Amino acid sequence: MAKKSKSKAKKNKHPTAAGKPKSRRRPAKANTGEKLEALAQAVVDQACGNTDPFVDIPLRALSNVSFNVKTRYVEMGDKSQRRNFFNYGQAKRFMQTMLVASKCKALVNEGKSASLRQVFYLAKHSIPGSKEKTFDDQADCDPILEDLEVALDSLREELRIFADSKGAMIGEITFVDTGDTIDATKLGSGGYAVPSIVEPDVLQFKKCNAKFILHVEKGTVWRRFVEDRFWEKHHCILIHGGGQPPRGVRRLLYRMHHELKLPLYCLLDNDPWGYYIYSVIKQGSINLAYESRRMAVPAAHFIGVSSFDYERFGLADNVKIDLADTDIKRAKQILAYPWFEGKRPWIREIRKMLVNGFKMEVEAFSNKYLSFVTEEYVPHKLKHPKEWLD
């Protein structure tokens, strides 16, 4: 968990390629291929200049992560660590870094992408003349990729790495994916399976009549909204990420919010997990703080389910789910997150859950009637911004 820190975070300017001045880190418009090449060139230059080659990798540790109250992102600080070639303890990781970078460069050149697992297999081999393997297992390989992301200031999607995808989308938007124009009002009950890579070179927005984005936590709730054609009545985009939204969904939310100027409303369960999902959508996760700037949507609104909705909507006892000890512990942890600091409505919200002693799911509204959530609950929430939590 991030330590409290109010304004320690500074503008990112970690050094990247070995031996290059810090200011080169974010070359104006360098594309990912160029960045990878610059990284390699720097190492070649050092070797040719008879210096010990190295790369500087920004430190991905809790001690280097903080919440920037101004941008309202979880951000990385400016600590970094050097990885030298002629250092017994660092040589292997130095080589692994170069190896993974070279595989990413090949992907960029070929216009292909690969999963983390595929990259691991691409890069795994025995060092000629030895039994030493480049990687023993994937747990050695994944952090190297994360190192490259921060060192090059490139999202892994820009390095052509995809993750498993989850989630679907339907609504009043037309976009182009890999050359195909897709009208998301004409996707039946299934919808568009949101891919893992939704960068602008893959996916471009064409036309959008939607007035807002409604992100719901679960596929089964999303289906309720799709079946009731909520997107048509309310002119919106409906999206879910199958629980904690995967990178593709978060990045798409980010792009739609920023490029199409659409407000983002989140409908999540009233439990600590729901709060956590919201906090990741809104300000990024601590583990992958370096991505916040291109993934997080600080202006997202939490429209429900709130701990106060039990009384507001006259719900019955039937919908109460007792808080487990882990829920109570987790809620208290979340209360201590720096981004909730001073946010009185959130503090009241979480305290209310603890006082209630129960949590509620979005599905709880089915206890009134099946479409209560689409016909009354969310329309009510959209009209009452005072009930939102930000």
Next chain:
Amino acid sequence: MAKKSKSKAKKNKHPTAAGKPKSRRRPAKANTGEKLEALAQAVVDQACGNTDPFVDIPLRALSNVSFNVKTRYVEMGDKSQRRNFFNYGQAKRFMQTMLVASKCKALVNEGKSASLRQVFYLAKHSIPGSKEKTFDDQADCDPILEDLEVALDSLREELRIFADSKGAMIGEITFVDTGDTIDATKLGSGGYAVPSIVEPDVLQFKKCNAKFILHVEKGTVWRRFVEDRFWEKHHCILIHGGGQPPRGVRRLLYRMHHELKLPLYCLLDNDPWGYYIYSVIKQGSINLAYESRRMAVPAAHFIGVSSFDYERFGLADNVKIDLADTDIKRAKQILAYPWFEGKRPWIREIRKMLVNGFKMEVEAFSNKYLSFVTEEYVPHKLKHPKEWLD
């Protein structure tokens, strides 16, 4: 696990609605609404006739499941149990059965669908004048729904219940989903998110140029095939179910295979989990044996990854993943499945894995080069039916 049983399975003819003769169980073309009504009417008739109302529920237990060597399905036998209203031990479940049935009838009437969780909340309430609840938690409610499925010989999708959806599809097929025509060659990199309910009233096939269906286990492997436009080169449909395919994907495979006469090829990891996924696609699962007839595809082919492919394709040591004790145990269990009995190629396959002492993932072929699997491995397999396992 199913006990070995060669020809015990008989044609399903469990009694369903209380008091009705057995032969009424599968009325020629009775739709689900009519079946639900018949169930209720039978109970009303009994009550009016001063007899103790009951329903007969086919027994969903291992003792009533067997493998039919002729149809090659996992099937239920003809044991059933009676649930009486005037029986202290059965009254609650009798009432729960009627309650869930009434909620399903309402869904059918309204033309809506609901998740298991939504049905639970729909049906949960306190019995007037008592503190007794209709259901304490969902674990009480789900089996009742399964009871209804077997009693009415209706898939839960016909009872308008959906599950969480997973999986995506792309390829040379055009279909209609809820009135929208979807051309699955024009879905970019994301594809069609396969919904949970793909019954003929929701989804109709329009046009199909595909010669076969390729089902791959994982989304990340599926993406490799999509990116390499395998479906275009080989005129096929590419589908994945995010691991163990969910009901929607299995039912869609079934429908495409039977209605469009497309062969189904499965590309799964070389591990006991891959074998298991194949066995569920092919002959159904033991837990939900009553669905096999409308979910399983006995003519499916397992094209890989086979334990013999390590040598066939000259793979390197790098791709070996040691078998864990649980893998060895699981492989031995699978060897004992009745549907592998007498299937010498399968016995050799599983024994070879045990002798190898390692398992392999589909991604392992990336160790040769990224697109080896789409450019060489699968095309080779499609040309060499002798290497398939059935």
